[in-house]
Amino acid sequence: MKVLVAVKRVVDYNVKVRVKADGSGVETTNVKFSMNPFDEIAVEEAVRLKEAGKAQEIVVVSIGPAQAQETLRAALAMGADRAILIQTDEAVEPLAVAKLIAAIAKREEIGLAILGKQAIDDDSNQTGQMLAALLGWPQGTFASKLALEEGRAVVTREIDGGLETVSLALPAVVTTDLRLNTPRYASLPNIMKAKKKPLETTFAVDLDVDIAPRLVTLKVEEPPKRKAGVKVADAATLVDKLKNEAKVI
Amino acid sequence: MATYKAPLRDMRFVLYELHDGAALSSLPGLEDMTPELFDPVLEEAAKVCEEVLFPLNRSGDEEGCQFENGVVRTPKGFIEAYKTFREGGWTSITADPAYGGQGIPNIVNVLITEMICSANLSFGLYPGLTQGACKALVAHGSDELKERYMPKLVEGTWSGTMCLTEPHCGTDLGLCRTKAVPNDDGTYRLSGTKIFISAGEHDLTENIIHFVLARLPDAPPGIKGISLFLVPKFLPNADGTPGKRNGVSCGAIEHKMGIKASATCVLNFDEATAWLVGSPHKGMRSMFTMMNEERLAVGLQGLGLAEVSYQGAVAYARERLQGRSLSGAKYPDKPADPIIVHPDVRRMLLSMRAAAEGCRALGAWVGQAVDIAAHTDDPKAKQEAEDFVALMTPIVKALFTDYGFETANHGVQVMGGHGYIREHGMEQYVRDARIAQVYEGTNGVQALDLVGRKLGAHMGRNLRSFFHPVAEFIQSRSDNPALSRYVDPLTKAFVRLQQATGQIAKVGLKRPEEAGAAATEYLRLFGLVALAYQWARMAEVSLKKLEEKTGEDDFYRAKLATGAFFMDRVLPQTGALFSSIMAGGSTMIEFPEAAF
Numbered sequence: 001m002k003v004l005v006a007v008k009r010v011v012d013y014n015v016k017v018r019v020k021a022d023g024s025g026v027e028t029t030n031v032k033f034s035m036n037p038f039d040e041i042a043v044e045e046a047v048r049l050k051e052a053g054k055a056q057e058i059v060v061v062s063i064g065p066a067q068a069q070e071t072l073r074a075a076l077a078m079g080a081d082r083a084i085l086i087q088t089d090e091a092v093e094p095l096a097v098a099k100l101i102a103a104i105a106k107r108e109e110i111g112l113a114i115l116g117k118q119a120i121d122d123d124s125n126q127t128g129q130m131l132a133a134l135l136g137w138p139q140g141t142f143a144s145k146l147a148l149e150e151g152r153a154v155v156t157r158e159i160d161g162g163l164e165t166v167s168l169a170l171p172a173v174v175t176t177d178l179r180l181n182t183p184r185y186a187s188l189p190n191i192m193k194a195k196k197k198p199l200e201t202t203f204a205v206d207l208d209v210d211i212a213p214r215l216v217t218l219k220v221e222e223p224p225k226r227k228a229g230v231k232v233a234d235a236a237t238l239v240d241k242l243k244n245e246a247k248v249i
Numbered sequence: 250m251a252t253y254k255a256p257l258r259d260m261r262f263v264l265y266e267l268h269d270g271a272a273l274s275s276l277p278g279l280e281d282m283t284p285e286l287f288d289p290v291l292e293e294a295a296k297v298c299e300e301v302l303f304p305l306n307r308s309g310d311e312e313g314c315q316f317e318n319g320v321v322r323t324p325k326g327f328i329e330a331y332k333t334f335r336e337g338g339w340t341s342i343t344a345d346p347a348y349g350g351q352g353i354p355n356i357v358n359v360l361i362t363e364m365i366c367s368a369n370l371s372f373g374l375y376p377g378l379t380q381g382a383c384k385a386l387v388a389h390g391s392d393e394l395k396e397r398y399m400p401k402l403v404e405g406t407w408s409g410t411m412c413l414t415e416p417h418c419g420t421d422l423g424l425c426r427t428k429a430v431p432n433d434d435g436t437y438r439l440s441g442t443k444i445f446i447s448a449g450e451h452d453l454t455e456n457i458i459h460f461v462l463a464r465l466p467d468a469p470p471g472i473k474g475i476s477l478f479l480v481p482k483f484l485p486n487a488d489g490t491p492g493k494r495n496g497v498s499c500g501a502i503e504h505k506m507g508i509k510a511s512a513t514c515v516l517n518f519d520e521a522t523a524w525l526v527g528s529p530h531k532g533m534r535s536m537f538t539m540m541n542e543e544r545l546a547v548g549l550q551g552l553g554l555a556e557v558s559y560q561g562a563v564a565y566a567r568e569r570l571q572g573r574s575l576s577g578a579k580y581p582d583k584p585a586d587p588i589i590v591h592p593d594v595r596r597m598l599l600s601m602r603a604a605a606e607g608c609r610a611l612g613a614w615v616g617q618a619v620d621i622a623a624h625t626d627d628p629k630a631k632q633e634a635e636d637f638v639a640l641m642t643p644i645v646k647a648l649f650t651d652y653g654f655e656t657a658n659h660g661v662q663v664m665g666g667h668g669y670i671r672e673h674g675m676e677q678y679v680r681d682a683r684i685a686q687v688y689e690g691t692n693g694v695q696a697l698d699l700v701g702r703k704l705g706a707h708m709g710r711n712l713r714s715f716f717h718p719v720a721e722f723i724q725s726r727s728d729n730p731a732l733s734r735y736v737d738p739l740t741k742a743f744v745r746l747q748q749a750t751g752q753i754a755k756v757g758l759k760r761p762e763e764a765g766a767a768a769t770e771y772l773r774l775f776g777l778v779a780l781a782y783q784w785a786r787m788a789e790v791s792l793k794k795l796e797e798k799t800g801e802d803d804f805y806r807a808k809l810a811t812g813a814f815f816m817d818r819v820l821p822q823t824g825a826l827f828s829s830i831m832a833g834g835s836t837m838i839e840f841p842e843a844a845f
């Protein structure tokens with residue numbers, strides 16, 4: 001079985017994100033980028049499936065600028081077999097991403113697609129769900145456990161108030177939550193080998209997908225600064241403030 | 250306030266912008282070594298150091314190593330961390346691919362070593378010594394020994410040690426008493442006691458391979474009668490697995506000021522089976538292959554501690570609110586200003602930063618020369634690179650480790666009482682840094698090596714490998730007003746160094762004690778000039794990058810400002826050092842011994 005993993009190049013989680021002066025987006029010049037952490041978990045899960053003999057090949061896909069090659073190489077260094085970059089300098093929205101991945105999934109005859117549940121830059125949490133809908137495949141989102149058996153994927157999902165287990169007929173889409181696994185460190189020999197693994201670059205037009213944005217960003221601004229706290233005299237005042245000022249109880 | 254993030258941006262500056270690491274791939278054998286490889290390697294090394302090694306630094310210091318019945322237990326977490334480290338291939342960074350190594354250039358290894366030393370110096374010593382052992386084995390061992398031991402040492406399932414010191418002999422190895430007697434089968438029986446052996450016994454690897462200096466029965470007395478032997482803890486079976494226990498055991502571990510998570514062992518050899526490495530009585534030569542490598546690595550320990558101490562001190566100085574700026578409140582909305590507003594705190598922070606960034610640049614320059622010496626097919630370039638490495642080795646060792654200690658001390662001072670207590674981890678850096686000035690040849694011995702061996706060698710040829718590029722740089726930049734802020738002070742200090750060198754050569758020939766008396770000051774003077782040259786070069790690169798408008802103005806402006814601080818506030822020390830050297834050593838040499 002072939003496993004597809006989608007990875008996104010995002011502003012590194014350690015970077016304190018700043019809004020651009022003109023309010024059009026966040027500052028990305030000279031900012032450190034790395035693989036979306038949820039996608040690292042997706043790559044790790046695919047590599048573990050391959051190591052367990054349940055997957056034969058891992059294809060990583062990224063949609064983004066030429067620099068996203070670095071992100072794909074990082075996935076190859078973790079153990080993916082080959083990479084496809086759908087190169088674009090435009091901002092792509094989840095629907096466009098889902099369509100592009102769907103096109104690759106069909107072309108490559110993928111048996112299982114593993115995606116991060118969301119990317120830490122826009123936090124959309126939509127691509128996996130849209131991909132499943134476009135392909136007409138079942139989906140298991142927010143996975144904290146994944147087991148493959150006899151043409152099915154058994155996915156334990158993290159839901160409000162507990163865990164839910166679903167059994168999906170393959171091919172299927174799975175999106176990863178934090179507790180699914182702890183991604184490995186890429187080893188030095190594998191980083192060196194990754195340089196020689198195949199990386200194909202293609203474009204949205206070649207896949208016949210229209211990636212024109214459907215949404216308009218009006219403005220981006222920093223969240224309001226947190227105001228200083230106040231000390232209350234007693235519990236009664238606290239309850240009163242929670243009720244009437246904060247209106248939370 | 251211990252905190253560590255690998256300074257990757259600055260490392261890339263040093264690697265690509267200052268020293269043109271991208272050009273390494275033009276050397277034979279390094280064709281695959283390109284920035285596309287170095288970048289992910291450095292990033293992954295940073296991750297392992299920050300996430301795996303650094304969190305064990307303070308706990309390892311608190312717990313230390315435990316010794317019971319000849320067995321050493323490393324602190325909690327070290328076994329798992331070593332496994333991650335080994336499986337990641339970090340034990341074999343520079344090793345020859347023929348033995349399973351990665352063949353990564355030394356200049357990149359210099360940067361990774363710095364990260365390891367910043368994150369956890371004690372941990373770094375376990376795999377660190379193996380690297381030197383491998384170098385000695387490759388250079389001098391028989392093919393049979395290489396085939397049997399190299400792959401395991403390279404993959405890190407076995408580790409190596411260097412056994413030189415004995416209870417009565419440290420610096421003067423000619424006094425060595427450990428004996429090796431030939432067996433009929435070509436092996437030897439080795440007996441004696443070695444002390445201060447880092448990683449001599451531990452629970453991280455399945456076998457430990459000791460490289461031991463000892464005397465053969467027919468050995469001439471003194472340093473010319475020392476041979477190098479390989480002594481495995483477990484004798485390898487034919488299939489390469491560790492077999493019977495050899496006659497070597499750990500008698501005790503030392504209780505030390507710092508590097509407490511590193512096991513410093515007393516090793517007793519009792520008719521242990523040993524193999525000769527290299528020729529009989531030529532052990533010092535073989536050992537020096539290992540030692541030169543180690544001396545550069547020890548220098549990087551100082552740099553690593555300088556960097557991590559700086560990071561901790563800056564984080565604290567930004568947050569600690571205390572008093573007001575002398576020019577009036579800088580943060581009127583806060584109850585007090587952060588102490589980073591004070592010039593004296595800035596003096597310490599900038600001293601730390603100038604030391605760390607300057608040493609990083611200089612260390613990488615030497616690292617690059619090691620690569621050129623190893624790979625170039627141009628005999629002249631090879632000779633020059635070897636001369637340069639020989640000259641700079643004692644300087645890197647002593648200068649960097651002195652700065653490591655001085656900087657860690659500043660780190661405590663910036664944090665006041667909170668630096669002195671153990672909780673924040675800053676005092677550990679002072680204790681850990683202290684050993685680097687002592688082992689692998691004390692810094693006094695390094696200074697003697699510089700004036701006694703390196704200056705005069707090959708009629709001053711070593712010296713030219715540094716003096717010529719500096720003189721050429723100064724001359725070709727003399728009409729560049731933008732750079733004069735950096736080149737003028739460099740020129741002044743360089744003249745002092747040339748004069749001091751002449752003085753030492755002149756008096757030292759007649760009275761060697763005079764050279765000995767000047768050695769430490771001379772090494773520091775030399776080191777400061779080398780740093781000044783690196784700072785002037787960094788300033789030149791930064792000015793160019795600012796003109797190119799790369800969008801990283803803050804980075805390059807900070808570089809220029811740190812360089813200006815170095816020129817104004819650090820480099821003038823060369824004046825005092827010069828005066829001390831020129832005053833001569835009679836006050837020391839003639840002081841009556843009985844009066845001490």
